[in-house]
Amino acid sequence: MPRRLQVYETAEITVTFEPDLCIHSGVCVRGLPAVFDVRRRRWVMPELGAAAAIAAQIGHCPSGALKYRLKTEDAPAP
Numbered sequence: 001m002p003r004r005l006q007v008y009e010t011a012e013i014t015v016t017f018e019p020d021l022c023i024h025s026g027v028c029v030r031g032l033p034a035v036f037d038v039r040r041r042r043w044v045m046p047e048l049g050a051a052a053a054i055a056a057q058i059g060h061c062p063s064g065a066l067k068y069r070l071k072t073e074d075a076p077a078p
Contacts, residue, residue: 008044012051014069015044015058022065031057 003019028036035049035057046054051070058066 006044008042008046010046010051012071013046013054014071015046015054016067016069017044018065018067020065021063023063025062027060027062028057028066031060 006017006019008015008017029038032049032053035045035054037043037045055068055070058068
């Protein structure tokens, strides 16, 4: 059974995580440990980082499990 898409939002950014795509490389956790922390129950906390920094870090996700949309944009980021 596929796991549910997870959505985390602030006023500036929406972060989504598709657990079934994740390869657990740890790139997100090492890059922004305050925002991405697998030891927490809510492991993504975008309110703890700048939207631009979060977007840049998500761009390094090798599996594409993490995606973002800046609230000032009309379309999702690639």
